[in-house]
Amino acid sequence: MENILKLEKSKKVSITKIKIKEHHKAFLILIPFITLIIMFLLSPFLSTFISSFLNEYNEFSLENYEYIFKSRFIKQSIFNSLELSIVSTLLGLLISLQGAYSLNKLKNSSKKSVLLLINMLSNFSGIPLAFAFIILLGSNGVMTILLKNIGLIETFDVYSRAGLMLMYTYFQLPLGLLLLYPLFDRIDPQWQEMVNILGGGTFTFWKRVGIPVMLKEILGTMLIMFANAMGAYACTLALTNGAYNVMTIRITSYIAGEVSYEPGIASAMSIVLGGILLFVVVINEILLKKKRGKYER
Known part of the structure; x- marks a missing residue:
């Protein structure tokens, strides 16, 4: 019985290791895609979002939004x-x-x-x-x-x-x-x-x-x-x-x-x-x- 339990545990461990390896491979394949998203989506959005709160003196304020909704x-x-x-x-x-x-x-x-x-x-x-x-x-x-x-x-x-x-x-x-x-x-x-x-x-x-x-x-x-x-x-x-x-x-x-x-x-x-x-x-x-x-x- 002990030998059978050990075999089952070793099988489970090997299966989990294989799954982890597959997840790592999938993540490595996605790295170029994630890099493109960061470069061309997240970075421009963050830059635009921060810039929207900067006035002409590069100070954080709501002047730009006030101007938009008053104009x-x-x-x-x-x-x-x-x-x-x-x-x-x-x-x-x-x-x-x-x-x-x-x-x-x-x-x-x-x-x-x-x-x-x-x-x-x-x-x-x-x-x-x-x-x-x-x-x-x-x-x-x-x-x-x-x-x-x-x-x-x-x-x-x-x-x-x-x-x-x-x-x-x-x-x-x-x-x-x-x-x-x-x-x-x-x-x-x-x-x-x-x-x-x-x-x-x-x-x-x-x-x-x-x-x-x-x-x-x-x-x-x-x-x-x-x-x-x-x-x-x-x-x-x-x-x-x-x-x-x-x-x-x-x-x-x-x-x-x-x-x-x-x-x-x-x-x-x-x-x-x-x-x-x-x-x-x-x-x-x-x-x-x-x-x-x-x-x-």
Whole structure:
């Protein structure tokens, strides 16, 4: 018996040693990844966070944050960014949901072609996208002249809020389609048949079954699209030449030295921008927990 117990103990010791070695190997493999995270995520964030509390004399204070929340111009940039992001996210989500549903109904050959096109369009952003909008919808753009001749529009200013909203919604679509398309594979056609047998229609099916099943992924997609819009810079600058007041352009103006060099204010605005995104993440998690609790009951 003693020999058997000793053998079992030695086996357990050897197994634990093997596990420890495996953990060490896994940690060694992760060292380059952890180094990159520290260099390109944590270090810039800490530097920005500390800089946001430094005034022009390099003294710790809340002057930068006080300036942000007292300045009407900066508050306008926050409001404009939120408006563009929220509206373009909601519009982009609705169009992407319909597009993903329709895409899921195509044949495999057609589906692959459309997905390839969407992948290409997802990389078409920034300055090239703004240039394309100017060519198509500018004052003498191809589409603008065509729509005027048909009589559908009288005037359209692509360099205004309406033009930006259109462009933001456009570049949300490929992202939304790629993220939402796989969700419809989770919907079993038999579920809709069961709902129809019980007397429910298509609307009842999506309200009671389809949307709740995909809700977590839909909210996650909304969050990604919102962050995508809040961080947009190149296309906004190229289309409006910095005339439209949004957070990303204001942050750049304070660190590029075009008007004044105020890195503390730029850092504080960056932290506020990050805080807005964090707030959206928290709200997203709260909504998900409430929905989970509702369906568990």
